[in-house]
Amino acid sequence: MNVLWRTLLVIFRARLSVRRHGTAPPETVGRVRVTTLPTDIDMLMHMNNGRYLSLFDLGRWDLLTRTGFLRTMRDNGWYAVVSSETVTFRKSLELWQRFEVESRFLGHDDRALYVEHRAVVHGEVYARAIVRARMLKRSGGTLRHEELFAAMGRPDNLPDVEPWVHDWAVASALPSTRDAAPSVWN
Template identity: 50%
Template sequence: MHLMFRTLLLFLTSRRRLRRGEKLGNWDVGRIQVRVLPTDLDFLRHMNNGVYLSIFDLGRFDLLIRNGLWDEFDRRGWYPVVSSESITFRKSLQLWQRFTVESRVVGYDDKGVFIEHRAIVDGEIYTQATVRGRFLKKSGGTVSIAELLEITGPPPADITVPAWQKQWAVDVALPPTKAPAPSDW
């Protein structure tokens, strides 16, 4: 439940930042400040591994709101979903510790958009995640990359999905939703 309050607060804060002129470009790095709360902790008293991914959701929301795409996608009846994610931990975050979530779109392939998130303390990476997402239409179906690029424009030449991320997307993919996916061990 605490993440629902954080999400609502983030939506308000990001919209206020946008009104104050803190607009982001579609390919910029977004940054939000976060503090580890008691509800973020696990039994070992550091931030629970699952909470990182929820906090990184906030980074994506901030990007979409401050670059103006959230309202445009809403107008078109599009919404984001995560299709794959992978996270690597380097150092633990402790109770009340402040950190920055950095989020950036690193590119796309034929099926999705790649976003990188980092939890940063004093300029140092504590945790890093790669997320591959896509956009669905409320009317049904998936937003194509071509439709997406009509709105966002092409990425700058220096922004490309690293080869390992492209391979990762292939390696972790499950069958399409209409195909069988039996749980055979």
């Protein structure tokens, strides 16, 4: 429930920013200030590893709202689902520690959009996540990027996805939902 209220607050603030300053370009680095709360920590008194991904969602909601993607998605009955994500940790975030979630679009390939999130304290990266998301239609099926870009305009300054991101996506992929994926341990 805690993250739900934080999400609603982030979306509200991002909408205010859009009203005041207009939509941000897609290459924008979004920043959301966060504090590590008692509900975020584990028994070792630092942020729980699973909570990072939940808080990185705040950055994604902010970025989607401020760039206008969220409005376009809602207006067209589209939504994004995370198909894979990886988080890497450098330092622990302690109770009551303030940090920023920095988020940016990395680019896209023929099947997905890629976003990077960072937990940053005083300019230093504590953790980083790479997220691969697929776009779907509420009416069913996958949204082709041509449709997305027709509605949004192709972002001119969105960089090409670096080769290592493609390698990561291939290495971390599970079989398609149409294929069998038995749980067999070697």
